[in-house]
Amino acid sequence: MxxxxxxxxxxxxxxxxxxxxxxxxxxxxASSIGQYEQSVRALGDYYHTVELGLGVCFRDADSSGLMTGETKQTNKGVIEAVVFGSDQGLVGQFNDLVADYAVKTLATLTAKANVWAVGERVQARLADVGLPLLGLFTVPNSVTAISSLVGQILVESKTHRDQGEVSELYLFYNRPASGAVYTPVSQRLLPLDATWRRELAELHWPLENLPEIIGDKTETLRALIREYLFVSLFRACAESLASENASRLAxxxxxxxxxxxxxxxxxxxxxxxxxxxxxxxxxxxxxxxxxxxxx
Missing domain, CATH: 1.10.287 (Helix Hairpins)
Structure with missing residues (x-):
């Protein structure tokens, strides 16, 4: 015995x-989920402010003359995609789901797609299916590290756009749903959607006095678009990290x-x-x- x-x-x-x-x-x-979800909520007011500013630019009578490389529809036929994954363990099918979703979505588009991977594991998954890979970004390990990643993505993307190599920019990431569930989603950042621009132009201004653009209108529009890209990328990354930790928590x-x-x-x-x-x-x-x- x-x-x-x-x-x-x-x-x-x-x-x-x-x-x-x-x-x-x-x-x-659980603690990590809280900080990433809080960062997404904190972006809400600022994102709305950027939308109001863009709405003023698009509502301007001369908005057709403000069209930039970020807003024009082009026929270059090259798509750049950023796929957010995870390099941590105990996340189940996290990388497989977002990679499969990106592959299926890009397959429906007629243009050639080049992909940036955020995370070595999702990069390997994308390489297995034969997608052309532009490079790899490191997955942030905290909220404070997200800004650095977003800056790197914006610099690389702008370099390719300036060289005329890219006509569209897509994001693929997992978004938190109810409980520990998450769903792979996509977002086309560039060029700015015409319907979306029209909806912004029709946004109600919160004050009685309507705003006017002071100074160079094109530069103002470009500055607001840069902020829109930054907030959109930051939110996508934060939601991906929240989903990753939700999967680990489950x-x-x-x-x-x-x-x-x-x-x-x-x-x-x-x-x-x-x-x-x-x-x-x-x-x-x-x-x-x-x-x-x-x-």
């Missing part, structure tokens, strides 16, 4: 230690539940074995007493 009991005790101790690690990872994942919750069930079974077996040993010892005592009484 002692050897078996010791073995069970070691298993119970190991399962308990593992559960402590899992619960710590659960807490870290995995940790399942692991915690499984460990609970394992511990319950081990403890039940341990107590049954212990009770059986006690019963055997009592039986031996009673048998010995009866033997002595008979003699």
């Amino acid at each position: 002692s050897d078996t009991s010791a073995s069970l005790r070691r298993k119970i101790d190991s399962a308990g230690n593992l559960q402590s690690v899992v619960r710590t990872m659960k807490a870290l994942a 995995a940790m919750q399942r692991a915690d539940k499984n460990i609970d069930e394992l511990l319950e079974g081990l403890n039940r077996t341990f107590h049954q074995l212990r009770q059986s040993g006690i019963d055997e010892e009592l039986f031996d005592v009673i048998s010995g007493f009866e033997a002595l009484s008979t003699n």
